Amino acid sequence: xxxxxxxxxxxxxxxxxxxxxxxxxxxxxxxxxxxxxxxxxxxxxxxxxxxxxxxxxxxxxxxxxxxxxxxxxxxxxxxxxxxxxxxxxxxxxxxxxxxxxxxxxxxxxxxxxxxxxxxxxxxxxxxxxxxxxxxxxxxxxxxxxxxxxxxxxxxxxxxxxxxxxxxxxxxxxxxxxxxxxxxxxxxxxxxxxxxxxxxxxxxxxxxxxxxxxxxxxxxxxxxxxxxxxxxxxxxxxxxxxxxxxxxxxxxxxxxxxxxxxxxxxxxxxxxxxxxxxxxxxxxxxxxxxxxxxxxxxxxxxxxxxxxxxxxxxxxxxxxxxxxxxxxxxxxxxxxxxxxxxxxxxxxxxxxxxxxxxxxxxxxxxxxxxxxxxxxxxxxxxxxxxxxxxxxxxxxxxxxxxxxxxxxxxxxxxxxxxxxxxxxxxxxxxxxxxxxxxxxxxxxxxxxxxxxxxxxxxxxxxxxxxxxxxxxxxxxx
Numbered sequence: 001x002x003x004x005x006x007x008x009x010x011x012x013x014x015x016x017x018x019x020x021x022x023x024x025x026x027x028x029x030x031x032x033x034x035x036x037x038x039x040x041x042x043x044x045x046x047x048x049x050x051x052x053x054x055x056x057x058x059x060x061x062x063x064x065x066x067x068x069x070x071x072x073x074x075x076x077x078x079x080x081x082x083x084x085x086x087x088x089x090x091x092x093x094x095x096x097x098x099x100x101x102x103x104x105x106x107x108x109x110x111x112x113x114x115x116x117x118x119x120x121x122x123x124x125x126x127x128x129x130x131x132x133x134x135x136x137x138x139x140x141x142x143x144x145x146x147x148x149x150x151x152x153x154x155x156x157x158x159x160x161x162x163x164x165x166x167x168x169x170x171x172x173x174x175x176x177x178x179x180x181x182x183x184x185x186x187x188x189x190x191x192x193x194x195x196x197x198x199x200x201x202x203x204x205x206x207x208x209x210x211x212x213x214x215x216x217x218x219x220x221x222x223x224x225x226x227x228x229x230x231x232x233x234x235x236x237x238x239x240x241x242x243x244x245x246x247x248x249x250x251x252x253x254x255x256x257x258x259x260x261x262x263x264x265x266x267x268x269x270x271x272x273x274x275x276x277x278x279x280x281x282x283x284x285x286x287x288x289x290x291x292x293x294x295x296x297x298x299x300x301x302x303x304x305x306x307x308x309x310x311x312x313x314x315x316x317x318x319x320x321x322x323x324x325x326x327x328x329x330x331x332x333x334x335x336x337x338x339x340x341x342x343x344x345x346x347x348x349x350x351x352x353x354x355x356x357x358x359x360x361x362x363x364x365x366x367x368x369x370x371x372x373x374x375x376x377x378x379x380x381x382x383x384x385x386x387x388x389x390x391x392x393x394x395x396x397x398x399x400x401x402x403x404x405x406x407x408x409x410x411x412x413x414x415x416x417x418x419x420x421x422x423x424x425x426x427x428x429x430x431x432x433x434x435x436x437x438x439x440x441x442x443x444x445x446x447x448x449x450x451x452x453x454x455x456x457x458x459x460x461x462x463x464x465x466x467x468x469x470x471x472x473x474x475x476x
Contacts, residue, residue, distance in 0.1 A: 033085045039420045043076055053085050053229070055476035060225035062170040068400050068430055075431070081417055087114060088404055088424040094432045096414060100405055100425055101468035104135060109469050112404035112424035118333070119227055119360075123321045124328045125473075131408065132474050135472065140310030141473055143240050144303055150476040151376060152301065153195060158373045159192050163206050165370075180345055182209040184338035189213055196303045197280035217335045252280035277304075277326030284308055303329065333474055336398060344392035347445045354447070357384050387447035390462065394433045394444055398464030402426030405470070432461045 023412055031051050035041060038051070045097035049055045059067035065085075074082045075092040084090045091100065102109065121127055125137035143149055164187045171178055186203035190212065191197030203210030284305050348354050361384050365374035378387060404426040412419040419425060434442040438448065438457050449458070465472035 018435070024051075038086070039423065040083050040087070040089065042090060043081060043083040043417070045079040046078075050073070050083050050086060056231045057225060065225070066111070068428060070210045071402070071428070072431060079472055081316070081414060084426070085114075086111070088426060089419065090281075090402060090426045090428070091414060092427070092431045093414075094435055094438055094457070097427055097432060097461065097463060098467060099414075100427055101403075101410070101463075101466055101471070102322070104131065104351075104469040107410055108132075108408055110134075110406040112426075114228075114408050114424065116224075117228055119224070121324050121328055124324050126328050126332075131469070136401040137312070137316060138473065140307055140312055141303070145389070145473050145476055146307045147476055154373075154376055156194055156301075157191055160187065160194065160204070162370055162373075165206050165293070177211070179211075181338065182211050182214050184341040184345075185208045185214040185334050187341075188334045189330065192226075192337075193276065193332050194302075195333075196329050197277050198302050199276045199280075201276065208411070214320050217331055220331070221335070222456070274323065274327065277330070278319060278323045280304060280321045285317075285319070293327075298443065327402045329474075340392050340396045343396040344388055347392075354388070358388070361385060384447065384452060385449035390450045391445055391447045394439070394462055394465040397429050397433060398466070400428065400430045402428045403466050403470075405468070429463050429466070432463055435461065 034051055035047065038050075046055075056067050059065075059070050071082070071090050072092070074084065075090070080091060080093045080096075082090050082092075110131050111127060111129045111134065113129055116127055125134060125141065128134040128137055154458055164183075168183070170180065183204075186206070186209040189203050190199075190201055193201045201210075203213065279304070281304050284302070285308060288308055304326065307322065307325075308317060348358060361382050362374075365378055365382075404424040406424050407421055408421075409421050412423075412425065413422055433439065436442050438455075438461050465475035
C-alpha cells in the first residue's frame with residue numbers, strides 16, 4: 001500500500017475513534033445532567049423518559065399515538081406529578097387544571113417550543129411562543145369568535161346545514177352506506193371555509209364528500225410524531241420547498257386536475273384550499289386599499305377581512321402569515337368539529353331511546369323547517385340535546401395530547417413541589433374526562449349524567465377546549 005494511502009487510512013481511523021469517544025462522552029454527560037443536575041431531576045418518573053425524548057417518539061410513532069396511555073400508567077405508578085420527557089412534566093389532578101391553564105390576569109403563559117414544532121405553522125397565533133405576542137395576535141380574533149360574533153354567522157351556517165340535509169335525503173331508498181366521518185368533515189370544511197375566506201367550496205355535494213380532505217388531515221395527524229421528532233429535517237425540506245415552490249405551482253397549473261387527482265388526490269385538495277385562503281387575503285388587502293371603507297368592507301364578515309381592519313401591525317398582516325392562520329383554522333375547525341359530530345351521531349343512531357327523545361325534544365322547534373331554523377339560543381335550552389353534546393365532547397376529548405404550558409417568570413406551586421419558571425407542564429383532557437372519581441363508569445356514553453345530580457367538579461373538569469389564555473378560540 002502506498003505511503004499516502006496508509007497515512008490517510010490511519011488518519012481516518014484516528015478521527016473515527018475520536019468522534020466515537022467524543023460521542024460517548026457527550027452522551028454520558030447529557031445523561032448525567034438530565035438525571036442528576038437538571039431542574040427536573042427531583043421529579044418522579046421513569047429514568048428512560050428523563051433521559052431521552054425517543055421514549056415518547058417510540059410510543060407515538062411506532063405504537064401510533066399511545067404515549068398518552070403510557071403517561072396515565074406513569075401517574076398510576078409514580079403519583080400525580082411525573083417527568084415525562086427530559087424537559088416536561090405532566091400533572092394528573094383535575095382540581096389543579098385551572099391552576100395551570102390560567103387567564104393572563106393571573107399569570108403569563110408561554111407556549112412550549114417543543115409542542116407542535118416542525119409543522120411549518122410558525123407565526124400563527126396558536127404557535128406564538130411568548131405570552132405577549134400570542135395575546136397581540138389573538139386579541140383581534142376574539143370578537144369575531146365571541147358569542148355575538150358566532151350569532152351573526154347563524155344564517156350562513158344554517159344554509160350550509162340545509163344543503164347537508166338535502167344531500168343526506170338524496171340517499172333515501174338507495175341502501176347506500178354513508179360514511180358520516182367523511183360527511184361531517186365536508187360539512188365542517190364548507191362552514192369554516194366560508195367563515196375564514198368566503199370559500200365557495202362544495203364538499204358536501206361532491207360524490208365522496210371530499211374524502212381527499214379527510215385523508216389529508218388524518219395523514220397529517222399521523223405524521224406529527226415524525227415531524228416533531230425531526231423538526232430540522234422538516235425545516236430543511238420546507239426551505240427546498242420554498243425554493244421550488246414557484247416551479248411546483250407552475251407545474252400544478254399546467255397539469256389537468258384529472259391527472260393531478262390520479263397522481264395524488266390530496267394535492268388537488270390541499271392546493272385548492274391553500275390557494276382559496278391566499279387569494280382571498282390578497283383580494284381583501286387590495287380591496288381595502290382601493291376602497292378604504294371599513295364599514296362596507298367588513299359586511300362580508302370573514303375572519304381575514306376582520307383581521308385586516310383590526311389594528312394589527314403590518315408585520316402581522318403579511319399574506320404568508322395570514323395564509324398559515326387560515327390553514328390552522330381550516331384544519332383544526334374541520335377535524336375537531338367533525339369528530340365530535342360523528343361520535344355523537346353514532347350513539348344517537350345506535351340507541352333508539354336517544355333518537356326518540358331527541359325527536360320529541362326537537363319537534364316544537366322544527367315545525368317551521370326548512371323555512372324557519374331554530375336559533376342557537378333556542379337550541380341551548382334543550383336539556384337532552386345539551387346533555388348529548390356535553391357527553392360527546394367529554395368522550396371525543398377535543399385534543400387527547402397534553403397541552404403543555406410554560407410559566408415564563410413565576411414558579412408554580414403544586415402540593416410540596418415547586419416547578420421552576422420556564423418548565424413545560426402538561427395536563428390532558430383525556431385524563432380529566434375519564435377520571436372515575438368525577439365521572440363514574442367514565443368510558444360509557446351516558447348523557448343522563450348531565451341531567452341529574454351534576455356536580456361542580458363535572459362542569460369544572462369538562463375541558464375539551466382547554467382553559468385559560470390559550471383556550472380554543474373557536475369553542476363557541
